[in-house]
Amino acid sequence: MSDKKVIVIAGPTAAGKTAMAVQVAQYFNTAVISADSRQCYKEISIGTAKPGPAELAAVPHYFINSHSIREEVNAGIFERLALQYAEEVWRNNDVVVLCGGTGLYIKAFCEGIDDIPAAPAALRQQIIAQYEQEGLSWLQEAVKAKDPRFYHVGETRNPQRLMRALEVIETTGKSILEFRTGNKINRDFEIIKTGIELEKPQLHANIETRVRQMMKDGLVDEVKSMTAFRTHNALQTVGYTEIFDYLDGKTDLKEAAELVVIHTRQYAKRQMTWFRKDKEIMWYEKGEGLLEDLKKRVGL
Numbered sequence: 695m696s697d698k699k700v701i702v703i704a705g706p707t708a709a710g711k712t713a714m715a716v717q718v719a720q721y722f723n724t725a726v727i728s729a730d731s732r733q734c735y736k737e738i739s740i741g742t743a744k745p746g747p748a749e750l751a752a753v754p755h756y757f758i759n760s761h762s763i764r765e766e767v768n769a770g771i772f773e774r775l776a777l778q779y780a781e782e783v784w785r786n787n788d789v790v791v792l793c794g795g796t797g798l799y800i801k802a803f804c805e806g807i808d809d810i811p812a813a814p815a816a817l818r819q820q821i822i823a824q825y826e827q828e829g830l831s832w833l834q835e836a837v838k839a840k841d842p843r844f845y846h847v848g849e850t851r852n853p854q855r856l857m858r859a860l861e862v863i864e865t866t867g868k869s870i871l872e873f874r875t876g877n878k879i880n881r882d883f884e885i886i887k888t889g890i891e892l893e894k895p896q897l898h899a900n901i902e903t904r905v906r907q908m909m910k911d912g913l914v915d916e917v918k919s920m921t922a923f924r925t926h927n928a929l930q931t932v933g934y935t936e937i938f939d940y941l942d943g944k945t946d947l948k949e950a951a952e953l954v955v956i957h958t959r960q961y962a963k964r965q966m967t968w969f970r971k972d973k974e975i976m977w978y979e980k981g982e983g984l985l986e987d988l989k990k991r992v993g994l
Contacts, residue, residue, distance in 0.1 A: 726753055
């Protein structure tokens, strides 16, 4: 094992990961690699809760504003880029901070990810358009009929996972499960996994406060400016789908904002379900004691 180290800071949205990552990176005089599947897109900032200007200026950040919404980014691309970013930081510092709430991206960086074939753009857009028109029940039935193996073990209420499974079966004729080897890559660097958690009432309050601020900061205008790209994966997510529904006249603005809060709370719960499966993560309530423990573990 080399002297190279990665400090992972995981946890649900609105738990305080960004502030803690900046604090840790400042102490170790290093950089932060964002493990967030949407903050890489420079055109969307409000709905993705990107670090603010002061946080971005405090320490170097990678994978923030690094791509255009015209590009597709996935866990495989993130794995390759994040490893490159880490090597760049390691030229001058043994420690890198990896922070985010996209569990699949963190897993890809730490363990590697299976190479699953990409679907043609036209097929992807066709599936998304039909999902938008027919809803989740159509998507569930389509996957159940065409890839029953995945349907019986997959996340059947997660439209992104269902659409990806449908893309793969349509493109290759094979279940997405056939491309999942489960082989874990042993990295040549030390990985220290930490997580920030909050009591449910506090987390829910943080989420509500954040959504209110997003609305004040102009979330509706941001979503409106992305209308031409609404079928993009990054916009098929909480904070964007609800506002698109408002712009389509399906809800009023108050209801849309309330739905963003509700769906963000549900998303945070799914994040914790994912992260709890990783027994290597050391959890810190409100992040208290995290930096002190890292000082001892890293020894710098």
